[in-house]
Amino acid sequence: MKREKPDHPVLVTRSSLPPLEEYVEMLKPLWDSAWLTNMGQYHKEFAAQLKEYLGVPNLELFVNGHTALELTLQAMNLSGEVITTPFTFASTAHAIVRNGLTPVFCDINPEDYTLDADRLEALITDRTTAVVPVHVYGNICDVERIGEIARRHDLKVIYDAAHTFGETLDGQGVGTFGDASMFSFHATKVFHSIEGGAVAFRDPALASVLYELKNFGITDYEKVDSVGANGKMNEFQAAMGICNLRYVDGEIEKRRALAMRYRQRLEGVKGIRLCRENPRIRYNYAYMPVVFDGYRKDRDQVFADLAAHDIHARKYFYPCVNNYDCYRDRFSEADTPVAARISRQVLTLPLYADLEPEIVDMICDIIL
Numbered sequence: 062m063k064r065e066k067p068d069h070p071v072l073v074t075r076s077s078l079p080p081l082e083e084y085v086e087m088l089k090p091l092w093d094s095a096w097l098t099n100m101g102q103y104h105k106e107f108a109a110q111l112k113e114y115l116g117v118p119n120l121e122l123f124v125n126g127h128t129a130l131e132l133t134l135q136a137m138n139l140s141g142e143v144i145t146t147p148f149t150f151a152s153t154a155h156a157i158v159r160n161g162l163t164p165v166f167c168d169i170n171p172e173d174y175t176l177d178a179d180r181l182e183a184l185i186t187d188r189t190t191a192v193v194p195v196h197v198y199g200n201i202c203d204v205e206r207i208g209e210i211a212r213r214h215d216l217k218v219i220y221d222a223a224h225t226f227g228e229t230l231d232g233q234g235v236g237t238f239g240d241a242s243m244f245s246f247h248a249t250k251v252f253h254s255i256e257g258g259a260v261a262f263r264d265p266a267l268a269s270v271l272y273e274l275k276n277f278g279i280t281d282y283e284k285v286d287s288v289g290a291n292g293k294m295n296e297f298q299a300a301m302g303i304c305n306l307r308y309v310d311g312e313i314e315k316r317r318a319l320a321m322r323y324r325q326r327l328e329g330v331k332g333i334r335l336c337r338e339n340p341r342i343r344y345n346y347a348y349m350p351v352v353f354d355g356y357r358k359d360r361d362q363v364f365a366d367l368a369a370h371d372i373h374a375r376k377y378f379y380p381c382v383n384n385y386d387c388y389r390d391r392f393s394e395a396d397t398p399v400a401a402r403i404s405r406q407v408l409t410l411p412l413y414a415d416l417e418p419e420i421v422d423m424i425c426d427i428i429l
């Protein structure tokens with residue numbers, strides 16, 4: 062008999078975990094050495110494995126993605142204005158503002174919700190020093206156009222790649238574009254180290270700057286060169302990352318199958334829009350965003366219908382950052398009308414490796 066409701070609450074995601082014994086085995090050496098943090102053995106191993114997996118030339122680990130982004134912006138010695146998108150998680154704009162920089166919000170394109178490269182140049186002033194585009198939901202930005210405009214105006218490009226772990230464009234690791242890319246390894250991500258993050262970067266000279274900044278600016282026992290923070294990833298996080306890396310390809314494959322199942326049911330339905338897949342991209346299926354644009358139910362109705370069945374989708378990313386209470390007196394979402402509209406129409410449906418396919422069917426039945 063077809064179930065009306067799942068027998069447990071279904072949340073937007075659920076952390077993947079390695080077999081417990083495998084993680085416990087990894088912890089034993091920590092009990093022997095009592096070396097728990099401050100760039101230990103696992104930290105080194107994890108960084109090396111990630112560099113290879115992501116296909117990037119340089120990489121530094123951090124305690125979380127946000128700190129990675131904030132300290133990368135600090136390391137770049139930026140000033141004035143930084144162009145970014147309002148259709149993202151709080152972290153992106155906060156990292157800019159917390160560096161004493163002024164965010165300038167560029168609208169998004171209505172196809173994949175990334176920064177609209179057609180609108181970028183008009184926002185550049187003589188105070189602009191960088192661009193922070195976001196590969197939102199795992200949709201890779203127009204890196205060619207953004208790179209070309211940035212080069213012409215001598216701007217740094219730091220990608221918020223929090224959602225794009227392991228993705229490639231034409232076979233090239235997503236972390237190789239721009240001057241730097243920040244990945245998040247938060248528990249809710251496709252790949253995680255409980256909390257965690259990394260920055261991949263082009264200029265090898267940045268390595269020592271980032272290393273210092275995540276360790277209070279300390280360069281030697283008796284020497285502190287810069288005003289750094291505490292952004293160090295600990296050994297328990299690194300051990301979880303090493304374990305999870307062994308399984309991530311299988312997890313992405315399971316996500317892909319579920320995303321396809323959603324697509325089969327929802328694609329082509331009048332008033333429902335899914336992102337078109339770009340054949341140049343190898344996706345990680347981080348999120349399942351669905352836009353309700355002229356559908357017989359609006360986004361909030363669908364959200365409520367699902368919640369009534371104990372299925373909890375999320376409105377990532379509503380409200381737009383330029384409409385947050387803490388920013389509303391300085392910015393207006395009226396300046397980014399596409400982002401404002403999409404943020405009111407989008408729902409991210411539950412998607413995680415162990416989601417039962419029948420629940421996907423149930424979600425589609427409720428929507429349809």
Ligand code: T4K
Nearest residue numbers: 072073074075076125126127150152223245246247248249
């Ligand atoms: N840039 C972008 C574009 C980002 O999306 C993010 C983070 C960042 C930067 C910053 O990276 P980090 O500093 O976080 O590394 C979640 C995550 O906390 C956040 O990492 C993520 N983006 C954001 C989009 O989503 P919340 O407030 O929605 O999380 P929460 O606690 O409501 O969890 C969502 C669902 O995940 C729960 O309903 C169940 C599941 N879950 C949650 C946790 C905490 C688990 O299965 N296990 C868990 O341990 O922000």
